[in-house]
Amino acid sequence: MSDSTASSKAGSASARSAAAELYTDPRGFGATVWSWITTVDHKRIGIMYASAALFFLLIGGAEALLMRIQLAVPQNDFVDAETFNQLFTMHGTTMIFLVAMPMAVAFFNYIVPLQIGARDVAFPRLNALSFWVFLFGGLYLNSSFLFNAAPNASWVGYANLTSTQFSPGPNVDFWVIGLSIVGVSSLVGAINFITTIINLRAPGLTLMRLPLFTWMTFVTSWILVTAIPVIAVALIFLAADRFFATNFFVPTAGGDPVLWQHLFWIFGHPEVYILILPSFGIMSEVVSTFSRKPLFGYPVVVYAGILIGFIGWGVWSHHMFTTGLGPIADSFFVVSTMIIAIPTGVKIFNWLATMWGGSIRFTSAMLFAIGLLAIFTVGGLSGIMHASAPVDLQQHDSYFVVAHFHYTIVGGAMTGLFAGFYYWFPKVTGRLMSEALGKLHFWTFLIGFNLTFFPMHFAGLFGMPRRVFTYPAELNVAEYNMASTIGAFIFGLSSLIFLWNLWRSSLKGKPAGANPWGAPSLEWSTSSPPPHYNFAEIPEVKSRDPLWTSDVPPEKPLAHDEEPLMPSPSFWPILTAFGISLTWILVMTRIWWVPLIGLALTAICIYSWAFQPEFREATQEQG
Amino acid sequence: MSMEIAHHPPTATGLDNRKLGFWVFIGSETLFFGSLISTYMVYKGASVAGPYPHDVLNIPLTSISTFVLLTSSLAMVLALAAVQNGNRSGTLLWLMVTAVFGLIFLGFQAYEFTHFVHEGLTIKSNVFGSAFFVLTGFHGVHVSVGVIWLLSLWILTLRGKIGKENSINVEIAGLYWHFVDIVWIVIFTLIYLIP
Numbered sequence: 001m002s003d004s005t006a007s008s009k010a011g012s013a014s015a016r017s018a019a020a021e022l023y024t025d026p027r028g029f030g031a032t033v034w035s036w037i038t039t040v041d042h043k044r045i046g047i048m049y050a051s052a053a054l055f056f057l058l059i060g061g062a063e064a065l066l067m068r069i070q071l072a073v074p075q076n077d078f079v080d081a082e083t084f085n086q087l088f089t090m091h092g093t094t095m096i097f098l099v100a101m102p103m104a105v106a107f108f109n110y111i112v113p114l115q116i117g118a119r120d121v122a123f124p125r126l127n128a129l130s131f132w133v134f135l136f137g138g139l140y141l142n143s144s145f146l147f148n149a150a151p152n153a154s155w156v157g158y159a160n161l162t163s164t165q166f167s168p169g170p171n172v173d174f175w176v177i178g179l180s181i182v183g184v185s186s187l188v189g190a191i192n193f194i195t196t197i198i199n200l201r202a203p204g205l206t207l208m209r210l211p212l213f214t215w216m217t218f219v220t221s222w223i224l225v226t227a228i229p230v231i232a233v234a235l236i237f238l239a240a241d242r243f244f245a246t247n248f249f250v251p252t253a254g255g256d257p258v259l260w261q262h263l264f265w266i267f268g269h270p271e272v273y274i275l276i277l278p279s280f281g282i283m284s285e286v287v288s289t290f291s292r293k294p295l296f297g298y299p300v301v302v303y304a305g306i307l308i309g310f311i312g313w314g315v316w317s318h319h320m321f322t323t324g325l326g327p328i329a330d331s332f333f334v335v336s337t338m339i340i341a342i343p344t345g346v347k348i349f350n351w352l353a354t355m356w357g358g359s360i361r362f363t364s365a366m367l368f369a370i371g372l373l374a375i376f377t378v379g380g381l382s383g384i385m386h387a388s389a390p391v392d393l394q395q396h397d398s399y400f401v402v403a404h405f406h407y408t409i410v411g412g413a414m415t416g417l418f419a420g421f422y423y424w425f426p427k428v429t430g431r432l433m434s435e436a437l438g439k440l441h442f443w444t445f446l447i448g449f450n451l452t453f454f455p456m457h458f459a460g461l462f463g464m465p466r467r468v469f470t471y472p473a474e475l476n477v478a479e480y481n482m483a484s485t486i487g488a489f490i491f492g493l494s495s496l497i498f499l500w501n502l503w504r505s506s507l508k509g510k511p512a513g514a515n516p517w518g519a520p521s522l523e524w525s526t527s528s529p530p531p532h533y534n535f536a537e538i539p540e541v542k543s544r545d546p547l548w549t550s551d552v553p554p555e556k557p558l559a560h561d562e563e564p565l566m567p568s569p570s571f572w573p574i575l576t577a578f579g580i581s582l583t584w585i586l587v588m589t590r591i592w593w594v595p596l597i598g599l600a601l602t603a604i605c606i607y608s609w610a611f612q613p614e615f616r617e618a619t620q621e622q623g
Numbered sequence: 624m625s626m627e628i629a630h631h632p633p634t635a636t637g638l639d640n641r642k643l644g645f646w647v648f649i650g651s652e653t654l655f656f657g658s659l660i661s662t663y664m665v666y667k668g669a670s671v672a673g674p675y676p677h678d679v680l681n682i683p684l685t686s687i688s689t690f691v692l693l694t695s696s697l698a699m700v701l702a703l704a705a706v707q708n709g710n711r712s713g714t715l716l717w718l719m720v721t722a723v724f725g726l727i728f729l730g731f732q733a734y735e736f737t738h739f740v741h742e743g744l745t746i747k748s749n750v751f752g753s754a755f756f757v758l759t760g761f762h763g764v765h766v767s768v769g770v771i772w773l774l775s776l777w778i779l780t781l782r783g784k785i786g787k788e789n790s791i792n793v794e795i796a797g798l799y800w801h802f803v804d805i806v807w808i809v810i811f812t813l814i815y816l817i818p
Contacts, residue, residue: 123640187651190647191644191647191648194647195640195643195647198635198643199634199638199640199643200635200640225647225650226650226651226654229652229658230654232655233659236761245747246752246757247747247752247753248750253670253671253750254666254670254671254749254750255666255750256666256669259666263658266658
């Protein structure tokens with residue numbers, strides 16, 4: 001792109017931002033809050049998703065630190081066994097359902113419509129519904145702490161530990177209802193993104209020209225659409241057992257607790273790929289941009305992602321080798337688990353080959369991407385170790401497994417999301433994040449993370465089981481645990497540096513311009529932050545890296561009255577979300593007709609929503 | 624940009640967003656019912672106390688209600704054809720027939736459930752009861768939602784709010800209705816017909 005093009009682009013961008021401000025800027029505090037509550041703009045919803053996920057990250061992180069204090073020395077009595085049960089259950093549930101997933105969804109929301117040259121998602125109001133349902137579900141789940149009744153049966157909630165007989169309190173009620181609510185959000189969101197990516201692509205943007213992040217969003221959404229109903233059924237059975245005294249997981253009546261394990265892991269293993277694939281998408285963008293090279297073997301990376309999506313459905317029982325399914329079932333899942341490592345490995349080599357011979361810039365985003373390559377691979381290798389059933393029998397439910405999945409979920413998913421924050425922050429705020437703080441974050445993260453989780457491999461192999469609130473000194477794992485605790489606090493500190501960097505840079509960061517990284521995809525062709533309608537004219541795409549081949553002409557500034565009409569704000573999504581959440585929560589009363597109150601509210605909201613036009617002329621003036 | 628363009632943005636595939644999104648939702652629903660049906664099959668014969676399926680299931684009676692439900696799919700097709708041809712009275716007639724057939728099916732189901740409870744089979748009795756009532760109950764809820772949807776469309780058509788230009792509303796309700804019928808074919812075969 002020539003300099004003159006770039007400057008005219010910047011000029012038009014500023015003109016349009018001014019117009020956008022005139023359009024959307026609400027007057028006064030109350031009006032601002034109201035505009036966020038009723039917003040249907042995918043960018044604002046993305047920002048809300050990210051903020052909520054970061055809030056839950058603080059809660060989940062605090063739970064982790066409390067556990068690490070308890071485990072720092074043998075026979076510690078900092079917290080008791082029951083509190084410890086609640087801490088590890090809520091830590092796992094929070095980090096997976098309320099942090100990693102919504103943080104990825106935040107990027108889906110903000111970035112995907114921009115990457116495909118769309119003005120919004122296919123269903124803007126459903127998008128708002130997804131967010132509010134997620135937020136209400138997350139807050140409800142955490143409200144259990146106020147009643148001293150946080151879920152305590154671990155994030156996998158194995159039957160029949162969760163039965164009324166063994167968990168008579170409301171703890172498991174909070175868990176089963178909270179997850180049901182959050183599941184609604186994921187399902188609605190996934191349908192929305194599949195429709196958006198299929199239907200709202202700009203002219204010329206064929207599937208094999210889609211940016212990798214959009215591709216991985218697409219695959220992830222398909223996994224969500226197919227996996228969520230399975231966990232929904234499992235949760236319905238558990239809720240029915242608890243609230244209506246059914247016998248799904250009651251062995252004395254013929255029920256089988258192993259059914260829970262199957263249903264949970266048929267969802268739970270695809271869930272692992274739901275967590276990691278968005279980060280693989282981010283990786284592909286970041287590595288390509290900061291190596292100044294098109295992604296090596298683009299079709300192979302796409303196909304590997306799709307293959308992971310498919311094979312991810314055939315590996316669930318490797319979580320159940322100790323359940324005793326028999327040698328034939330075990331052999332099948334050993335083989336399928338080893339096979340799924342292949343497309344994952346393919347991606348690793350594609351990123352390495354992309355960097356090979358590129359002119360690499362070691363920005364914070366790139367450091368996190370390279371960090372993912374290194375530490376995710378460690379998690380991948382330990383994964384192949386316990387893909388082998390006999391080996392897994394030794395490692396199952398030990399700290400070795402804890403080390404493994406933190407290397408994949410934190411070292412893979414979270415590291416990729418951190419890279420995404422550094423990469424797209426300038427697009428969202430129009431300002432650059434502090435690179436000095438970013439690098440400090442990266443190195444403290446890398447040291448803290450490895451110091452926390454690497455010793456857990458050894459603690460596990462020496463026989464330390466998961467989910468125990470303390471251990472005897474004779475087990476000889478005290479040093480490993482002390483190292484993990486010190487590492488966890490360094491890790492915690494690094495996260496605070498990250499949050500401080502986000503806050504400070506959003507206020508005082510250097511102006512970024514439309515394309516600070518010289519990146520190739522469409523989201524960088526519009527101004528930073530983008531106007532509320534994203535693109536003045538829908539760009540036409542002629543190649544895989546449109547900004548590197550100068551396919552996309554500079555945008556012309558739009559006068560206020562030329563702005564495209566966007567969907568109007570609506571308060572029905574938040575009210576409907578409230579109705580859906582209320583219906584579920586009222587199930588806790590155990591009186592069959594009480595939830596109908598919530599259902600009636602939901603029905604009223606759905607009808608009002610259906611009859612409210614998506615576009616309203618009157619709102620165009622004051623937004 | 625005019626209101627019209629904003630309302631009907633051209634899509635990359637030419638498919639209506641709502642229709643595409645609804646197909647994806649139906650895909651998700653197949654996994655939902657698939658899990659419920661699989662559970663029923665896995666638990667077949669697992670009950671340690673009666674009543675057992677062959678004690679209570681009434682195949683001739685349920686065959687009648689199945690016939691009614693499947694016939695309603697024909698009425699749904701005719702309703703969509705009528706609305707696409709701009710035939711308002713035909714739309715009203717066939718939408719109402721579809722909804723009434725759905726209600727008849729629900730009536731049979733209500734009778735069946737009550738009868739089972741009298742025979743001593745409740746959701747608490749055994750794993751058969753749990754799996755049966757949760758599976759057919761969720762199907763019944765789906766039919767009920769469909770009936771409410773169809774009656775809403777009927778009222779809108781009566782008030783002239785639905786016609787040839789927005790027949791997509793009837794089409795999507797039709798997708799849902801046919802899907803619910805197809806699920807019933809699977810349930811009827813696996814639970815009632817196969818001993």
